[in-house]
Amino acid sequence: MPALTYRAIEAYKPKDKSYRITIDRGVQLRIAADGLRTVLVRYTVKGAKDERQYTLPQEYGDSPGQIKLADACAEGQRIRALARSGIDWPAEEETRLLAEAEAQQQAAVDALTLKEGVKEYVDKKCRAKDGLPLKSRTKSEYMKMVAPGKVGKNGRKFVDGGLMPLAHIPMTAITAKAIWATYNDLLKRSRRQADYSMQVLRAVLRWHGIHISNSPLSQTTAGRDRIVIKASSGDPTPIPAENLGAWWLAACASPRRVAANYYRFQLLTGCRGVEILGAKKYDYEPIRIRDVNLETGRILLIDTKNRSNYLLLLSREALAIAKEACEGREPGEPLFSITDARKTLTWINKQAGTTVQGHDMRATFTTIAEELVSGGVLKRMINHSTSNDVTLGHYVGKGEAQLRAGWQIVADFIVNTAAEKTARRTAPEAMPVSDIAEDALAVLPEPAVEVA
Incomplete structure (x- = not known):
């Protein structure tokens, strides 16, 4: 028989802290501060010295899904009787349930296409x-x-996924x-x-x-x-060195000012195109007017490809382009309001005798910088992860002054190359400098700062 009756148990109410009452030999009722009542069974397995405790899975009570007083006491005495025979039923039940869960999980995996x-x-x-x-x-x-x-709209079917x-x-x-x-x-x-x-x-x-x-x-x-998977390797196609000046001059002269400025900005910063323009289908946000700090020449890119924030420090030339793009614009507008700039790039390529594509701006920036700045500066300028590089990741620190100088050196090189191109064009016939050359010469930098 239970040590307490149903009415006697109901007289116990929740308190500030949980407490227990004994309802049968080795069986207790735990009353929590929030009113939850659970049944605890205390038992000792034959041959073992320690006393163990098991909580019945159902909450105590008379409602559907709850365990009543008589059933709780009966279940408690059954567990204790098995324990006296050397059977740890709660432990065996836990093992059985775990095996069933694993089997169900494996069956679900087996069925997955x-x-x-x-x-x-x-x-x-x-x-x-x-x-x-x-x-x-x-x-x-x-x-x-x-x-x-x-x-496609023309009824043509594209290839299936690999x-x-x-x-x-x-x-x-x-x-x-x-x-x-x-x-x-x-x-x-x-x-x-x-x-x-x-x-x-x-x-x-x-x-x-x-x-x-x-x-x-x-x-x-x-x-x-075995299938031998070839390690991925890039195939960079930067603007050829001999065409760099002509490409920059053509970009400066392009009638499509906004699109041409986008490509010039990408070449000066080494940014990925998606980091500048964003991509709706990938939920990438473009650089917006409010993201540009014209006073300090900074742009903070959030959650970039390597899952880190990236501080872009603008050279004088890149800052001039950013100022032009921001002038008279609303804070929420994209820095470069273009949908497809490829026609502009085609025009620039035709004038310069090149065939580069958008991502080649980043390759050109990196190719130029590789000869002008240290490897540590370059890696941070192009926002490559240093997590697998112990030296750069844990020992080498580069301040903003060093990084900004790196971007400026690359910009200086590009603009000086364009100026030299203009000089070579005009020198033989002593012709006046063209409008394009004037644009290039107007942004000639101060002497470059050497970066270790």
Whole structure:
């Protein structure tokens, strides 16, 4: 029989702190400050010295889903009787429930198709080095891998994502043969696309804990049966040194002032195009008028590609472009109000005899800076991560003065090259300096500051 009746128990009310009352031998009722009542069973397993405690999963009470007094006492005595026989039922029950949960989780994973697996990966995966979620662009690129090609307005269908042949197959059912077939088909498009698709597939399978027999993506597979993913390498195509002056002069003379200023600004700063203009589909914000501090010549870029904030220190030439872009504009407007500047770049290329594209501005900046500033300054100027570089990440510190001098030296080099180009054009015939040359000479810098 219970030590207390139902009516006697109901007389106990919540207090400022939780407390316990005994309702049967080895069975207690815990009354919390918020009124929650739970049943605690105390028992000692045969052969053990320590007393253990188990909390019944149901809350005590008469309502549906709660455990009543008689049932609570009966369950408590059952657990204690098993303990006297040497059976730790709560521990065994916990083990059983854990095994069931793991089995259910594994069954859910086994049923996931690759497309579903990629979706879960991009939604939940966090970067190991900082715990931040994947960038929007990365998520978009991964999901495109398992999506069919879109149909254009003219009815033309674009190619499917690289992993589309495996997209609707359960991940546990993907075979080494299927992976090889997909890879060989992708090689017909390009080696880089094939390797990138395999990198994505390998990352998703590893994250889900999927093991494929003799997988060509596994390091434990024999070399002859393994796909060798070529390490990614850039193919920079900067503005040729002999055309740099002509390119700058053509950009200064472009009738499309805003678009040309955007490319000049990108060349002077080394920024990624998406960091300046933003990208709606990737949720990247553009530089806005309010982000530019004209007094100090600073722009703070938030959450850039390497997941860090980036302080851009403007040279005199870049600051002049920023001032022109800000003049008479509202704080919330983009610094450069352009949708597609490629026609302007095509015009500049035609005048300068070049074929560079947007990202080549960054490559040109880096190529110039590599000969003029130290590696530590350059790495920070182009906003590359130093997390894997112990020397730069932990020992080398660069102040704003050193970094700003680095940007100024690059700007000086570009403008001086353009001025020399103009001088060579006019010298033979002693002609007056053209309007374009005057623009270039007007922003000739003070003597460059040497950066270690």
